Amino acid sequence: MMYAELYQFLIQHKQLPVPGIGTFLLERKPAAVNFPERKIEPPVYGVSLQPVGNSPSKNFFIWLGAALQVSDRDAVIRYNDFAFDLKRQLSGGDIVNWKGVGQLSKGLGGDIKFIPQEKRSLESPVAAEKVMREKAEHMVRVGEDEKTSVEMTELLSHTETKKSYWWAYALIVALLSVMFIGWYFSENGISMSSTSNSKKLVPVEVPAATYKVL
Numbered sequence: 001m002m003y004a005e006l007y008q009f010l011i012q013h014k015q016l017p018v019p020g021i022g023t024f025l026l027e028r029k030p031a032a033v034n035f036p037e038r039k040i041e042p043p044v045y046g047v048s049l050q051p052v053g054n055s056p057s058k059n060f061f062i063w064l065g066a067a068l069q070v071s072d073r074d075a076v077i078r079y080n081d082f083a084f085d086l087k088r089q090l091s092g093g094d095i096v097n098w099k100g101v102g103q104l105s106k107g108l109g110g111d112i113k114f115i116p117q118e119k120r121s122l123e124s125p126v127a128a129e130k131v132m133r134e135k136a137e138h139m140v141r142v143g144e145d146e147k148t149s150v151e152m153t154e155l156l157s158h159t160e161t162k163k164s165y166w167w168a169y170a171l172i173v174a175l176l177s178v179m180f181i182g183w184y185f186s187e188n189g190i191s192m193s194s195t196s197n198s199k200k201l202v203p204v205e206v207p208a209a210t211y212k213v214l
Contacts, residue, residue: 004099010024021090024049026046029119046118047101049116061076064078093106
């Protein structure tokens with residue numbers, strides 16, 4: 001029998017017509033991200049069977065002849081014998097297990113019952129770690145302008161640097177005030193008179209009145 005060769009054709013060309021049985025189709029489920037396990041699951045493949053089968057093309061028999069190392073004519077004969085024998089087994093109630101494809105049997109209505117083999121992958125999972133690009137540059141909208149992330153980082157860092165020095169200025173002013181107060185008291189002493197106005201008040205003489213009483 002040629003189950004292995006026909007399976008290879010199905011994998012390569014995604015479909016395989018079998019006269020009297022139907023057309024086997026290779027279905028692909030795309031890759032998916034597995035967040036809990038931090039990996040990307042590869043695509044998985046499954047096989048389905050369409051009841052209506054098309055006649056194999058000439059290229060199919062050329063491929064099959066090369067796989068079996070026989071002529072194209074012999075490939076046609078051997079393939080027709082394969083399809084006829086497979087249909088005879090199923091009509092007789094046999095169950096055919098086709099490795100990599102699935103299970104074939106006779107249904108209640110005389111049709112062919114197909115149970116596909118569990119979907120499997122032809123590739124291995126790939127690790128998916130989140131990449132943190134701290135220096136990656138991208139555009140940031142600021143009001144009506146657009147700036148790069150690098151420009152915004154520099155602008156914010158300058159602003160924070162300027163704000164961080166306000167306490168230094170306040171500390172200098174406070175120290176100067178303390179020094180001035182210390183100097184003042186060292187020169188004038190610590191008493192009530194040193195903090196009051198020591199200048200004597202001199203009364204102003206008012207000139208004699210020059211008015212007359214009428």
